Amino acid sequence: MKTLEGKIAVVTGGSGVLGSNISKGLLQAGAAVFIVGGHQHKVDAAVEALSKEGQVEGKVCDVLSKDAVDALAAEVLEKYGHIDILVNCAGGNVAGANIMENQNVWDMKDEDLRKVIDLNLYGTIYPCLAFAKIMAGQKYGSIVNISSMAAYDSLTRVMGYSVAKTGVIALTKWLAQEMAIKYSEKIRVNAVAPGFFIGEQNRAALLNPDGSLTERSHKVHAKTPMRRFGDISEVNGAVVFLCSDEASFITGTILPVDGGFSSFSGV
Numbered sequence: 001m002k003t004l005e006g007k008i009a010v011v012t013g014g015s016g017v018l019g020s021n022i023s024k025g026l027l028q029a030g031a032a033v034f035i036v037g038g039h040q041h042k043v044d045a046a047v048e049a050l051s052k053e054g055q056v057e058g059k060v061c062d063v064l065s066k067d068a069v070d071a072l073a074a075e076v077l078e079k080y081g082h083i084d085i086l087v088n089c090a091g092g093n094v095a096g097a098n099i100m101e102n103q104n105v106w107d108m109k110d111e112d113l114r115k116v117i118d119l120n121l122y123g124t125i126y127p128c129l130a131f132a133k134i135m136a137g138q139k140y141g142s143i144v145n146i147s148s149m150a151a152y153d154s155l156t157r158v159m160g161y162s163v164a165k166t167g168v169i170a171l172t173k174w175l176a177q178e179m180a181i182k183y184s185e186k187i188r189v190n191a192v193a194p195g196f197f198i199g200e201q202n203r204a205a206l207l208n209p210d211g212s213l214t215e216r217s218h219k220v221h222a223k224t225p226m227r228r229f230g231d232i233s234e235v236n237g238a239v240v241f242l243c244s245d246e247a248s249f250i251t252g253t254i255l256p257v258d259g260g261f262s263s264f265s266g267v
Contacts, residue, residue, distance in 0.1 A: 002030030003244040008080045010034045010073075012063050012127050013089030015042040017199050017232060018146070020050065022087055025236025026243070027054035031085060034076055036061050038090075063090045063123040066130075073130035085243045086131040086143045091120040093201055097160035105159065113160045120164035121171070128175055132187070136179065140186040142243045145172050147193040147254060152262045157205075169193075169254055176252030188251040190242045195258025196220045197230045223266045226259035 009026045013019035014035025023033045023046070032055040037043040043058040050056045061072045077083055096112030099105055124145050135141030150158050151165040172191040179187035198206050206217045206229070213221070221227050238257050241247055256262045 002028075003240065003246065004085070005030035007031045007084035007243070008034070008076070008082060009085035009087065009243070010036065010076055010083060010127075010131065011087045011089055012036045012061075012123070013091060014058065015039070015046040016089060016092070018194075018197075018235065019087075019089035020046045021232045022089060022236055022239050023050055023056065024053055025233070025240050026085070026087070027056060029240045029244070030054070031243075032056070032080075034058065034080075036063070036072065036090070038062065063126055064118055066126045069126040069130045073127075073134055077134055082138055083131060083134050084141055086127060086141070087239060087243070088124045088127055088143070088145045090123040090127075091146060091164075092116075093158060093161045094119070098157050099159060100157065108159065116160040117164045117167075120161065121167040124168050125171060128171065128189075132175060132179060132189075135187045136183040139184040141188075142247075143175070143187075143189045144239050144242050145189070145191040147172070147191045149193055149195050149256070149258055149261055151193060152256070165193075172254065173252045180251055186248075188242075188247065190247070190250060190252065191254045192235060192238045192242070193254050193256045193258065193262070194235055195224065195230055195256065195261045197232050197235075199232070220261075223264060224259045224261045225264050228259065230257065230259060 009031040011019050011023045014023050015037030023035050026033050035058040040060050047056055047058045062068050094112045094116040096109035097116040099108055145168050147168045148165040150162040151169050172189055176189035235257050238255050
């Protein structure tokens with residue numbers, strides 16, 4: 001039997017690169033997956049690509065609208081009768097919130113700083129609150145949030161993203177104790193903290209036009225004992241594990257998936 005057989009999983013940001021890969025891992029582990037995205041054409045494309053892996057459907061929802069997320073949670077509950085898993089993948093960086101080498105912190109655009117914090121933090125808080133309320137009623141469930149190595153160390157350039165992902169860690173630990181103490185020890189809340197993976201958002205920062213490593217990439221490799229970037233699919237196993245009954249005594253934990261980056265001083 002697959003580890004997540006018969007379970008219903010909701011994945012916010014499920015139409016994105018990370019979310020769709022995690023959705024694939026959940027499907028392969030036997031779960032039925034309901035992906036949530038911000039754009040219909042991306043949701044449709046993700047559902048079509050994932051349909052060969054198992055039972056999957058999707059819906060557009062603005063994770064920054066509490067009312068919309070509450071309505072989504074009610075809709076999924078009515079359809080399936082229970083919700084076992086929530087994975088919060090909605091997030092990402094915003095270019096105007098970065099601080100480049102020729103800039104200083106006062107050059108950062110306040111509007112974009114608010115965007116990156118809202119997307120990564122409130123875009124996790126609202127789904128957590130909506131689906132945790134359902135899990136409190138049914139007395140079981142697993143939530144997995146996505147943090148980042150940017151929450152572990154002071155990475156240059158990405159102050160806003162770091163602040164938001166640090167907030168995700170605080171949220172995860174707080175909600176974990178709240179659910180276990182007040183509602184059920186079978187409601188678990190954890191997070192994974194991915195290290196460095198090459199995606200569309202960071203490709204220009206990590207790879208030169210000819211495909212060679214940038215100076216920033218060489219610094220990342222020097223701080224990563226495995227001396228490489230991760231493959232996006234390497235996050236899947238950690239998420240599936242945390243969602244499964246194999247992790248029944250694990251809550252409030254932040255699991256790095258980083259090739260050793262968080263454990264290595266660089267010396």
